Amino acid sequence: MIKTTAISKYFRTDEIETIALNGVNLDIAPGEFIAIMGPSGCGKSTLLNIIGLLDSPTSGSYKLNGREVSALKEKERGQIRKGHIGFVFQSFNLIDEIDVAHNVELPLTYLGLSRSERRKRVGEMLEKVNMSHRASHLPQQLSGGQQQRVAIARALVTHPRLILADEPTGNLDSKNGREIMELLSGLNREGTTIVMVTHSDRDAAYASRVIHLFDGTIVGEIQKKQ
Template structure:
């Protein structure tokens, strides 16, 4: 599903040049659950943003489902990832003015799904994540764990083949974090490919493979299968 070769990303200001990624090459097969680990500032989130087509590398190749996507223009990246890639972030990124079901439905609206099908799919995914009884509630009426489950529901309601998760349990207590990781593991068991950035060794143990980054590079010999 994912193949990168020598990805490089450099952030520049007038005085400072920071190499965020320095020749990163990874492969992720269909149906894998891969955790990316490393210290703060090692390039984990930068890599995830490129994998999710939120940004382009400065150089290197990126194939997604066999298609070259490293140099797409912004509007093409947006169109390509819609319906193909689901995002789960540490900060939830829910819209406070929308109810739970409206937040989840928004993804389907962007995809142009007809209203009847949208209602059916939102109802089904909220049942799956255990939030049917919270459909009419607003994000501020939910616990952190519930908000993250809404974010996961929104990420998967479009039926993407790939979910990218950036520190999905970072703002949660241990019990809520475990529930979120169990939900991600369930989605993976159903065939969804997941790439997750995490600082948590405990969370990483639930993945099938770990890739370690340091100073923008894959640490030689660090990639391991659990």
């Protein structure tokens, strides 16, 4: 599903060049659950942003489902994101002024789906994450764990085969964090590919493979027994 070859990313100012990624080679098969770990500033989120087509590499090759996507323009990257990739972040990024159902519905509106299809999918996803009973609530009326469940429903509502998660339990207590990881693990067992950035050994224990980054380079990985 994902193949990066010698991916590098540099950030330049007038006087300073920062190397965020340096020659990253990565192969992720459909249905894997990958955890990316490493110290702050090692390039984890930069790599996730490139995989998610939120950013482009300075050099190297990135193929998604066999298609070279590293040099696509933003409009083309956006089209792929909308239909194929779901995002879950540490900050839930919900819109406070609209209720749970409409937050989940937003990606479907951007895709131009009919109202009946949008409502059907929203209902299915809220049931999947056990939030149907909160459909008419505003985000600020929910706990942190409930807000993250809504964010996951929003990520799933377009039926993506790839979920990218950046510290998905970072703003949650241990109980809610464990429930969110169980939910992600269940999605993975159903066939969804998940790539997760985390500092947490507890969260990484749910992954089938753990990749360690240091100074923008992969320095090791652990393949877990299935």
